[in-house]
Amino acid sequence: MTKPLLITDARLPDGTRVNVSIVDGRIEAIGPDVQAGQDATREHADGALLLPGFVEGHTHLDKTMWGMRWYRNEVGPKLTDRIENERRFRAESGHDAAAASLALSRAFLQMGTTRLRTHVDIDTSAGLKHLEGVQTTRDALRDVLDMQIVAFPQSGMLTRAGTVTLLDDALRAGADVLGALDPALIDGDPVASLNATFDLASRHQKPIDIHLHEPAEIGAFTMKLLLDRVEALGMQGRVVISHAFCLGALAARERDVLLERLAVLDVALCTTGPASVPVPPFAACIDKGVTLFGGNDGIRDTWNPFGSPDMLERAMFIAMRYDLRRDDAIAGAFDLVSGAAARGCGFADYGLFAGARADLVLVEAESVAHAVAVRPARKLVVSKGRVVARDGFFVLVLG
């Protein structure tokens, strides 16, 4: 039970001035003349822009070094270099996934993200240690942050014996989603890898979120095998393909066959809007009815020093990647880290309407595009009806 809250004189993206009445963590009413009882706390928006809480669709909380000493990156260029380097670093440094994920999650809240999906490494060196660490953070922030945990075989599912059993343990221990990684180029056996993944997900009745970096034709080949299994096993609406670089490299005809199948099977795509590799096509996904949403991937970790817990920054990177410059187009990029991400990940009761969860952000900006371009400090962040940040500072006292 949270105290009733009334936000006065907020501005919707369409310009309407509204009040928002919040009771028991939900929007009770939103509109120009909405009032609240005498017991409600009042927050004056003074005409600031009202946005729904942001959604991080793909990150790796367990890997981050956010807020820690700078990590000097001297890693080789290959995917396997980065995997090996990280495993070595963790063994040597005693990197603490609980502390790391808590620091980054607080920063996410401070910048307006109230729901997130994190992949968590499950491997034969660390076992379930990272999962347990991130679960500690999830428990600590349960009242203000919705976190989905993906059990992710970062070192491959089949390459190290025992990984499938660990993933099975992870799903039993509370992971919400089963992860997977490049069935052909990492596991070397796309059919066996996908069969193991779908078998495990089916047994636990859990959704799947697969990292598919495989390029062009090999990626298309793997994607087809994957879609066959979604169809055969009735997994419609329960599978996300992250990255999906291949869709940015195929000829339009071959690509569109895949997009149409993704739409029919309700398989969503997640992109970081990476500047250096091909990306799923923005306009064609919308045209074909494919849900495309956004995420950071790792943030300041042994893989990559860039990215931040500011989803407005991620929306900017996505807008730049797709060359979106018009205000309406940039608002479309923002949708990838808000509405579309909630849809893609299956976060319920999301948005600015009566009955939705009261996850709100106020920023001093004239429009959504302005907010994305300027990324001002958040004037107010409300999550599940609680004020968690004000004027750029985290203000919640954790119980």
Add this chain to the structure above:
Amino acid sequence: MTKPLLITDARLPDGTRVNVSIVDGRIEAIGPDVQAGQDATREHADGALLLPGFVEGHTHLDKTMWGMRWYRNEVGPKLTDRIENERRFRAESGHDAAAASLALSRAFLQMGTTRLRTHVDIDTSAGLKHLEGVQTTRDALRDVLDMQIVAFPQSGMLTRAGTVTLLDDALRAGADVLGALDPALIDGDPVASLNATFDLASRHQKPIDIHLHEPAEIGAFTMKLLLDRVEALGMQGRVVISHAFCLGALAARERDVLLERLAVLDVALCTTGPASVPVPPFAACIDKGVTLFGGNDGIRDTWNPFGSPDMLERAMFIAMRYDLRRDDAIAGAFDLVSGAAARGCGFADYGLFAGARADLVLVEAESVAHAVAVRPARKLVVSKGRVVARDGFFVLVLG
């Protein structure tokens, strides 16, 4: 004449702790035991990282709306849509190039940029108005900001009769460099357009900086015509090709022929590291000895809402575009907005050595890569020996 200045306990990128003695706007000495006379002002770096002042290699100060009301972008997608829209906007809004360029230049200084090259529109609607506005800013900031002005035919050189005469006037009126734009795809006559450009530059003995957006094969064709003229007219070391998207789209063999010629003729390239189009190859330029440097292009204008006067941000975009993740590679991206940009634009006496101009930035960062990833507020900015910004704020009183 500026007062002598001693910066104590600064840290070079290699870790060495140094003092820097500055006299008459130049570095007099730099090293661990350097001292200064009693009359010197002292600035304590407290171990902060010392970098040379940043260099913006390609921007459009006259177009910006930095610090003004948000501009709602509803512009069509084509290059000509953007050119027409801007001309209309300026005619209707009375956009003031002097005020706009001053606001953005101050922000550049505040964030550590002490030298910049700006293109300024010369066209038959505005005549030399934008040039005069930017010259007013250049004069106002002459003591602290080195500004090169490029007379730029944004609407094409041959498409509107009278433009060549205006460019001639602009060079006579104080523009330092002659600009140009897509000789084939805008002017429709690459030979005539390039001939007019080189003729004008030769008559005024001015360098050239051409916007070449033309893609792939047509860009390569134009570039070859351009290099022929550099060679024939002895313009080695005096030409920059900005954008040069074509070099990112050609097969390696065809591309390398052009790179080798660029190196021999000492023609430099400038890139923004755009996420949505092909870019000149980073490693191949270095291998072949081609100077590649960086710039923002327009910042928050009718073309594009993104970019900022923070060259550390631009270095980050460039690093992301080229997938540079290692610390040494990110330091290479920083070189594009510092040493390489000074070389490419011909800014003299640049760097951290005795005799160089005293353009210095202090930031709280462990390394160059750390500074690029975090982009902290500038602890101190010194330009020509004067303190212009401190702790993120512009502190210079303009005379």
